[in-house]
Amino acid sequence: MSRITRTKIIATVGPASSSKAMLKKLMQAGVNTFRLNFSHGTHEQHKEVIDSIHELNEDLKTHVGILADLQGPKIRIGEVLNDEADLRNESELLLTTNKIISDSKKIFVNYKKFAAEVKQNDSILIDDGQIELKVISTNKKDTVKCVVVNGGIISSRKGVNLPHTDISLPSLTKKDLEDLDFALKQNVNWIALSFVRSANDIHQLKKIISRSQKNTKVIAKIEKPQAVKNISEIIMASDAVMIARGDLGVEMPQQDIPISQKTIITKCIQHSKPVIIATQIMQSMVENPRPTRAEINDVANGIFDGADALMLSAETATGNFPVRVIETIKDIALTIEKQESIYNKKQVPDINSKTYLSDAICYNACKIADDVNAAAIISMTRSGYTGFMISSYRPQSRILVFMEDTQLLSTLSFVWGVETFEYRKFVSTDETIEDVKDIALEFGRVKKGDIVINTAAMPVHWKGTTNMLKISVVD
Incomplete structure (x- = not known):
């Protein structure tokens, strides 16, 4: 009884947590919803996990939810020669949409419209921002000339972020549509849409769900500057919002993330939409049995701000202490929830609302x-x-x-x-x-x-x- 927290916990399932025995331990420790990351795993593997969660809900008389997180339109580089290329600061580099084996002089990018949509002086970030390039010129067809701003060793299939470029990638890829169809047939509770840019992305997904005659709810993942700019319309269109600080921290200045987080949480509460804080919640506990002081403060601040849930990724998917990290977050939440300032938010119903x-x-x-x-x-x-x-x-x-x-x-x-x-x-x-x-x-x-x-x-x-x-x- 006393271990029930107001702030909820979402745990990502992976190799460290996919067995039925471990799922049960995590549910008993306090997980409220499990996240299935469709960037990894097969449909068969996800089905096994879903079946286990449904069976455990029956056995334990619980109502733990299932969140299917779609991969989204991720831009990546291709295969790198010997899986290693050394990009030196101030050196020139060509990016091409023609499929090649990449090296330190020329790298393949898997997005066909890449050369047409980037502009001179745009930033290009690779490997979560570890590598930064600046566009010198583009032939608007298949090749972009860049200069290396921050270099380093790069390996195959790393992600590419374009923080200042308006890209026309569809919000749902062919893989996403296949994963969505599978997830809906498995009666998951939530679908998380990656790289949302506008409310229209949400509307498109909801139309597909509606045609399937399912009541599955939609989470908008906020991980692009365009989403922060359009946050009010996205909140109105969505059933819930996830502040995905990983890609968001790559695509916009990191010092702006805390302000964006607080602003988004406040807006979500005002519109009665659940809001999740995600990414590096307890990252050090992937390897270590105790969190850092900074992580404890981060969790506490999220609870003070009013987040509905905190979402764990690698901590429970591949980490060494999946159960312990749940218990640690619960301990922090129980302590913070004794503070009266987190309760009774000062808002009133909208007299013009249909409800x-x-x-x-x-x-x-x-x-x-x-x-x-x-x-x-x-x-x-x-x-x-x-x-x-x-x-x-x-x-x-x-x-x-x-x-x-x-x-x-x-x-x-x-x-x-x-x-x-x-x-x-x-x-x-x-x-x-x-x-x-x-x-x-x-x-x-x-x-x-x-x-x-x-x-x-x-x-x-x-x-x-x-x-x-x-x-x-x-x-």
Whole structure:
């Protein structure tokens, strides 16, 4: 009970964590959602993991979610001769879209429109910014002449970033579409779209999901300067946002990342959209059993800022201490969550919103809960909408969501503060309110004498707008 945190944890599955036994340990340690990285692994390997998570959810009576992270349109260099080329500072280098074996004089880039879209003086970053080139000229067809600004040893198939270039790559590649089709058939809860540039990228993905008649939610990964520029429209179009600090830190000045992170989190909370902080959360724990002081502060600041979830990548995918890193984040979260400043965000529902009635109920549930020191806000919902909305107000009371759709319960798994319960009775409103209070009592979420706030749609079996708020005492 005392180990439940408001801030959620997303763990990437990889060689260190793909066995059913390790997945179980991670779930028991506190993982709320598992991320499958489609840049790696086969469909068969991902299916085995998905099946294991579904089986463990059945066995453990949990609702741990599954996030499928699409690779996206990544530009890469090709094969390097002997897998090593020494690029010297101030030397000239040709980049070509004609397939060759690359060396220190000429390198193949796998994007056909590369020469047509880069401009003189544009920066080209290779290998997460370890190598920096500057464009001298381009023939606009197949060859770009560059000068090496920051050189070094380069190896095959490293990624290429173009921070100041507007590229016309499609947001979904052929591989992404195949991975998306697979993920939807496996009933994953979330699809993360990489290298989002505008709301249109999200709209395209949602159209495909809609045609599949799935209710899978979409996460916009913010990892390009264009996405930061268009952040308001992207937040509105998405179901959640991930601040992917890896590529973002390569494509924009690193000193701007903390400000962007805080701004994006604030905007997401204002629009009731879950927000994830990702990349190098506990990077040192890939090799070491203890985090650095800087990593502890980074996690703490993310929680203070109001992030719904922290996402681990190599730490759980390939690291030596996957369970320990989960326990470490939980320890930090439990300590920070004792601070009152992270609760009760100062925002009010938008009177012009189409969902204003429901939003006002959720807002007042949180306000009354704070006024009367309620132990819990209990939401009985069909769509899960009130779970997202109540969470965005960051109440100090527990948020207990009861619904019959287990798929949606798992979707809510990384939403801040939300604790989920499968519930199928929904008879009369009064009976249901008493029943869910008894279940909350049975699971130790409340105790006798506690004040609770209930929200629901009336009549309770109606799949409509949340229109009821009731204050009661657990007896």
